[in-house]
Amino acid sequence: MGLSIGIIGLPNVGKSSTFNALTKAQNAQSANYPFCTIEPNRAVVNVPDKRLLALAKIVNPERVLHSVVEFVDIAGLVRGASKGEGLGNQFLANIKECDAILHMVRCFEDGNITHVEGRIDPIGDIEIIELELLLADIQTLNKRIERLQKQAKTDKEAKNSLECAHALLAHLENLLPVRSFGGKDSEAFEVLNKELRFLSNKAVIFGANVEENAINGNAYSKQVFEYAHSHGAEAIVICSKLEEEMVDMDEAERKEFLKSLGCEESGLEQIIRTGFAKLGLISYFTAGVKEVRSWTIHQGDKAPVAAGVIHKDFEKGFIRAETISYDDFIQYGGEAKAKEAGALRVEGRDYVVQDGDVMHFRFNV
Template sequence: MEAGIVGLPNVGKSTLFNALTASKAAQSENYPFCTIEPNEGIVSVPDDRLTRITQYIVPKKVIPTTLKLVDIAGIVKGASEGEGLGNKFLSHIRQVDAIVQVVRCFNDPDVIHVAGTVDPLADMETIETELMLADIQTLENALPKAEKMARGGDKEAKLRVDAIKKCNEHLATDQPLRTMELPDAEKIAISSYGLMSAKPVLYVANVSENDLEGKDPLVQKVRDQAAKVGADVVCVCAKLESELAELDEPDRAEMLAEVGLEEPALHTIARGAYKTLGLESYFTAGEKEVRAWPIPRGATAPQAAGVIHSDFERGFIRCEVYTLEDLETYKSEKEIRQAGKLRVEGKTYVMNDGDICHFLFNV
């Protein structure tokens, strides 16, 4: 699963991404970061539950879950028609699973806004419009071929035609596709199109160093607009993050304390993107390692086991489960078992965020 970082020119997108990729804090064993390509990176998702587990189960390694961040080319009005780096932007954003949009919420006369004035709502609308225009073009191009196949009796093509028409009708109301519901079969039928306005979005309000809590009216506008589409908002000062990324651990901790922050933006953005992607974590815990594993919300126990290895899902027998709260109450897995708190779940069990599991399988 990966999230693409997007934004208009001069909103702080590249500053933020570069700070994340250069962060020395992210190179520790618990929160590793490695650059894959100049515009891609793997970032760990900080989770304090890992630390809580290791207070009772001491492992040789602690492994958090990760996600990929992709720095997508800057966007300008007309990107859907190839303006600026529009074509590059479109090709990259089709491949990601979620969008992290950086929105400028600070005034600085030395950093000129591409539109001449700082207006986060206009920025959000510009990108949303480009996504929808690109989707309209994609759907219009796809419809004739789908209709031809449907006339030939292709059942999936008929589903595709129905889905395309519904999407076009929805886009005609100036609403992104993420705000509409389609039957699962129709979603699958058009999944190969990579429709961009259907992707979930996380808004990152890039604030000034004097407004780290995001109290500026500009930020409130972002929150209000995000609430209308069911999106989350994270406040970040990209300038501050770029400075933090240059510091060693002791100096970074001191600077965070001075500005009243508990953690760098890397942690906040990673958790926000993880949630936006529809992911949650379960844990495996033993002397070898304590590890977080990513699963989509609603995953069953066999599907969760398959994240570790496909053989685990194929040969799934049962799952032994307990909670972190059980561990903190009884202090060890042995005591949890003796207290009758270790649950045995089968193939239909739907995983809960934070489950600690052992899988039994046979292949």
């Protein structure tokens, strides 16, 4: 299981520059005109996790494998995207594939960089994008309702889905996003969302893109944070220009540079940490001589589900999970000494995996 984050926003707000910086790929074209990006750029990057390196020092494996995040640089949306403006339908379809959205918002003034709306207004920018996502969901839902009305005549499940769809449509027509719909816990909604992947139901992180001298925020970014918190979303301050400057720095240089700016984390670290928390994701580890590896699961997943992330056969044939907490593994210096100290636990099917667990699965083929 990986995390996929789509980078969206109006044209010329710093999406491609941010993508370049976050992925260190430098392969997303960046230019001062709308629709510079048409096909989405994709890049897979490692999830920063210091715990992996600590485990590797003890185990001395042949290789170390991080969990990964896929970043997707999606072309700039514009007013009318839900009706196809600016190739909007194509771009909106790309968002459906992502688990979460990084919504980049322009929070800087620069007369040399064109704003598609001709002004600097972070909240106005956000509302344009949010409305287009919502209108796209209305279109998608209306099409589904047409099909359900025919199926509901003979199918009880379709009838339940239709009732839910009508309630959701009324919610959307009041210009309220799917994420605030009161019927989200119903089975009928889960079926609809799994099929239609509503855009306004995606977890959102707002990235307030500021100038170099405002890395800790400015009046514009304050507006973005207030909007995010009032709408159940998250927000971070990021300077895409400074992030790009750090691309060629080694780890020590990057840390020193961030420290000089009064920052503890890079933009990448902020986004991944926030994304994991927003989606309820955690990591567990496997640690052997061949590899030390991080695996991504949902908080609350039980041991067989966690095993299935490695291979579906592990879940099907699950017997038990030999488990050591990360802290115990480090404290005792590895599996053997942790076992001697009684810190290795044998967990069954009902065990809820904890963040940082070091696990070894036993299973039948």
